[in-house]
Amino acid sequence: MRTEVKETAAADKRVITKKPELLAPAGNLEKLKIAVHYGADAVFIGGRDFGLRSNADNFSIQEMEEAVEFADRYGAEIYVTTNIFAHNENMEGLDVYLREIEAAGVRGIIVADPMIIETCKRVAPTLEVHLSTQQSLSNWQAVQFWKDEGLDRVVLAREVGMNEMLEMKRNVDIEIETFIHGAMCISYSGRCTLSNHMTARDSNRGGCCQSCRWDYFLYEDREDANAESGNALFAEEDAPFAMSPKDLNLVQSIPKLVDAGIDSLKVEGRMKSIHYVATVVSVYRKVIDAYCADPDNFTIDPEWLKELEKCANRPTAPAFFENTPGYEEQMFRNHKQKTPFDFSGLVLDYDADTGMVTLQQRNHFRPGDTVEFFGPEIERFSMTVGTIWDDEGNEIDAARHPLQVVTFKTDQPVYVHNMMRKEL
Amino acid sequence: MIKPELLVTPTSVENVEEVIDAGADAVMIGEERYGLRLAGEFDRTAVHEAVKLAHERGVKVYVAMNALFHNDTLPELPDYLAFLDKIGADAVVFGDPAVLMNAKQYAPKVELHWNTETTATNWYTANYWGRKGSARAVLARELNMDSVIEIKENAEVAIEVQVHGMTCMFQSKRTLVGNYMEFQGKDLGVEGRSKDRTLVLHDPERDVKYPIWEDWNGTHIMSPKDMCIIDELDELIDAEIDSFKIDGVLKDGAYIRDMTGLYRQAIDQYAAKPEEYIEEKEAWRDRALALQPDNRELDTGFFFKETVY
Ligand code: SF4
Numbered sequence: 177m178r179t180e181v182k183e184t185a186a187a188d189k190r191v192i193t194k195k196p197e198l199l200a201p202a203g204n205l206e207k208l209k210i211a212v213h214y215g216a217d218a219v220f221i222g223g224r225d226f227g228l229r230s231n232a233d234n235f236s237i238q239e240m241e242e243a244v245e246f247a248d249r250y251g252a253e254i255y256v257t258t259n260i261f262a263h264n265e266n267m268e269g270l271d272v273y274l275r276e277i278e279a280a281g282v283r284g285i286i287v288a289d290p291m292i293i294e295t296c297k298r299v300a301p302t303l304e305v306h307l308s309t310q311q312s313l314s315n316w317q318a319v320q321f322w323k324d325e326g327l328d329r330v331v332l333a334r335e336v337g338m339n340e341m342l343e344m345k346r347n348v349d350i351e352i353e354t355f356i357h358g359a360m361c362i363s364y365s366g367r368c369t370l371s372n373h374m375t376a377r378d379s380n381r382g383g384c385c386q387s388c389r390w391d392y393f394l395y396e397d398r399e400d401a402n403a404e405s406g407n408a409l410f411a412e413e414d415a416p417f418a419m420s421p422k423d424l425n426l427v428q429s430i431p432k433l434v435d436a437g438i439d440s441l442k443v444e445g446r447m448k449s450i451h452y453v454a455t456v457v458s459v460y461r462k463v464i465d466a467y468c469a470d471p472d473n474f475t476i477d478p479e480w481l482k483e484l485e486k487c488a489n490r491p492t493a494p495a496f497f498e499n500t501p502g503y504e505e506q507m508f509r510n511h512k513q514k515t516p517f518d519f520s521g522l523v524l525d526y527d528a529d530t531g532m533v534t535l536q537q538r539n540h541f542r543p544g545d546t547v548e549f550f551g552p553e554i555e556r557f558s559m560t561v562g563t564i565w566d567d568e569g570n571e572i573d574a575a576r577h578p579l580q581v582v583t584f585k586t587d588q589p590v591y592v593h594n595m596m597r598k599e600l
Numbered sequence: 601m602i603k604p605e606l607l608v609t610p611t612s613v614e615n616v617e618e619v620i621d622a623g624a625d626a627v628m629i630g631e632e633r634y635g636l637r638l639a640g641e642f643d644r645t646a647v648h649e650a651v652k653l654a655h656e657r658g659v660k661v662y663v664a665m666n667a668l669f670h671n672d673t674l675p676e677l678p679d680y681l682a683f684l685d686k687i688g689a690d691a692v693v694f695g696d697p698a699v700l701m702n703a704k705q706y707a708p709k710v711e712l713h714w715n716t717e718t719t720a721t722n723w724y725t726a727n728y729w730g731r732k733g734s735a736r737a738v739l740a741r742e743l744n745m746d747s748v749i750e751i752k753e754n755a756e757v758a759i760e761v762q763v764h765g766m767t768c769m770f771q772s773k774r775t776l777v778g779n780y781m782e783f784q785g786k787d788l789g790v791e792g793r794s795k796d797r798t799l800v801l802h803d804p805e806r807d808v809k810y811p812i813w814e815d816w817n818g819t820h821i822m823s824p825k826d827m828c829i830i831d832e833l834d835e836l837i838d839a840e841i842d843s844f845k846i847d848g849v850l851k852d853g854a855y856i857r858d859m860t861g862l863y864r865q866a867i868d869q870y871a872a873k874p875e876e877y878i879e880e881k882e883a884w885r886d887r888a889l890a891l892q893p894d895n896r897e898l899d900t901g902f903f904f905k906e907t908v909y
Contacts, residue, residue: 261718261719261721261722261725261740262721262722262724262725263721263722263743263747264722264723264747264750264751264754265747266722267722267724288719289719289721289722289725290724290725290728290729291722291724291725291728294724294728295724310719312668314668314669314670314671314696315669315670315671315673315674315696315698316671316674317669317674317697317698317701317702318669318696318697318698320701321697321698321700321701322697333668335668335670335773336670340670340671343671344671362772362774362776363770363771363772364668364771364772364773364818366716366718366719367668367717367718367719367770367771368718368769368770368771369718369741369742369768369769369770370769370770370821372742372769372902372907373769373823373824374803374806376905376906376907376908377907377908377909378742378907378908378909380718380719380721380742381909382909383907383908383909388770390803390805391804392801392802392803392810393801393802393804394777394780394799394800394801394802394812395799395800395801395802395809396797396798396799396800397798397799397800397809397811397895409781409799410784411784414784415783417780417801418780419772419776421774496773500773500774500775501774502775502779502782503779503780503782503783506774506776506779506783508780508783
């Protein structure tokens with residue numbers, strides 16, 4: 177895709193008409209629907225086989241059909257990740273599986289292993305084939321190679337920066353997808369077998385147990401000394417050696433990515449909650465739309481940055497976008513950070529006459545709590561919760577039970593699938 | 601019986617000579633700028649010398665260009681490949697398709713060996729790269745014996761496996777050792793982060809040490825033990841695996857020379873008198889063990905390991 181700029185003579189204002197695709201993750205149908213509802217143009221999902229993240233909830237073929245049917249109504253696309261590096265024994269059943277995915281109406285698959293690429297072209301030729309980031313695609317000639325191999329799109333290595341992307345776009349006419357938000361490997365993708373060694377789990381077939389995020393101790397090794405004796409390259413008060421990267425966040429760089437004509441902007445996180453997906457997708461939706469509507473007068477609304485922080489479970493950084501990241505983009509000692517907000521409820525219904533919301537509880541809240549509502553139809557607003565009733569009309573002192581259905585009055589109208597969160 | 605090629609990664613031109621004396625059939629060398637985790641640094645002059653020396657002795661020279669290349673290095677590839685073609689290097693070891701494309705154009709006489717390290721895991725993909733012009737696939741170290749043999753049975757390209765040495769577990773483009781030192785407020789100019797520093801990460805949970813260093817290609821973390829299957833070569837030889845590699849990374853030249861000699865004898869013994877080799881298996885392991893530095897234990901890598909996912 178090339179960015180198309182329209183000069184509207186009347187308004188004398190530049191408008192970008194060809195927006196990049198906003199691509200969101202979904203671990204199950206509920207998450208998928210939320211992602212689309214909150215503004216994703218496309219969603220990637222995992223199937224039961226041949227994908228990484230073996231422990232993320234994955235879609236059966238029937239669920240894929242449902243997903244496609246739902247997405248079609250909104251003009252959204254579905255891609256299925258089949259990005260393992262297969263071993264001999266994984267080759268069985270692939271033909272049937274790919275044919276089923278094709279028949280389910282999925283747009284394309286995301287693939288790392290040429291075995292799966294070629295099999296797909298043979299047995300399910302109408303599926304688009306996208307090269308997974310697992311191939312760690314880092315230069316434009318390699319991009320050219322995969323284009324010549326007939327791939328429809330490539331997902332770049334996480335190590336590729338903005339200038340490199342521009343060079344790729346200049347040299348090769350192929351769709352480019354890049355990650356804009358979420359957790360990532362600190363290794364080159366596909367080039368880490370820490371988990372294979374440490375826990376006998378194959379990271380390139382979805383078994384990674386994030387061994388890179390554990391603590392280690394750096395020593396200078398000598399034959400005459402063991403690790404405990406005096407060759408430590410840290411003092412007692414120093415944090416241990418760690419390789420935990422901050423999560424990626426390119427919200428500030430969306431204008432550059434749009435201008436570069438990057439075709440698809442991808443959010444990581446099939447295991448993340450609907451609250452996370454909704455928050456991240458809605459912010460990027462706003463940023464992309466605002467920039468494309470009026471690129472010359474665009475500024476980042478600080479509100480967007482604050483929103484993203486509300487669902488972040490780790491600090492974020494731009495990683496390789498401008499430069500090779502330094503220690504500031506890693507985490508030492510504290511690898512985890514608690515999310516500052518709790519997702520406390522999902523709107524099931526709203527009665528405009530009474531101003532009462534019917535809400536499915538997702539986390540504890542009680543009368544007197546300050547909460548905020550957000551969603552694509554409304555401006556975010558805060559309010560104090562008043563009296564809460566359960567689904568039988570009994571007044572309750574708190575919404576305690578997960579998935580419990582409760583009602584109470586909201587200060588402003590809300591819509592189905594809006595979300596309520598509470599500061600911790 | 602068809603004997604496999606014994607391939608070694610030496611540390612220097614002198615060491616090339618030593619490992620040839622010790623019985624190597626081929627050596628893999630190269631420079632950090634293009635190749636990953638090499639035992640020694642060979643600039644163009646050294647590569648040229650090694651090729652002359654090896655070819656006089658009927659030994660092959662493979663040059664490592666298996667780095668992950670970014671745009672900025674691409675302009676250097678044609679010249680380097682043309683140089684390798686000119687001096688008669690026997691093969692270029694590649695992982696990145698950019699090298700494959702350039703090699704076809706600038707080094708048409710040089711064979712290609714596909715080596716992406718961790719991702720060469722099935723025979724279909726090995727053959728795929730074969731159709732793209734590769735003569736050989738270097739298998740991932742994370743495969744077990746049965747998978748290796750099944751790949752060989754179905755492969756249309758030569759198959760190389762590592763039989764000895766350290767294996768890589770992790771490569772990052774980030775400067776992780778330097779980052780940690782900088783985080784601690786240390787002066788990076790004074791601190792060394794290269795291979796020479798022999799840095800290790802201690803894993804308190806498993807009580808093992810992983811060698812770690814930084815170079816042009818980023819940060820590398822290696823296996824805590826050296827794999828060694830000098831006592832399990834029979835099945836692989838019977839399966840007609842084409843090449844056995846001894847990886848000399850982070851070892852000195854004498855060790856590499858001696859280990860090469862040991863494998864030479866073991867292979868020759870099995871080829872000549874298989875029963876004797878079978879009987880002597882334990883002795884072969886002991887001989888290898890005797891060469892090990894105290895801080896490096898031996899294991900059998902993933903050859904007999906069950907990996908789940
Ligand atoms: S251990 Fe870390 S770097 Fe390695 S595959 Fe897992 S998440 Fe990625």
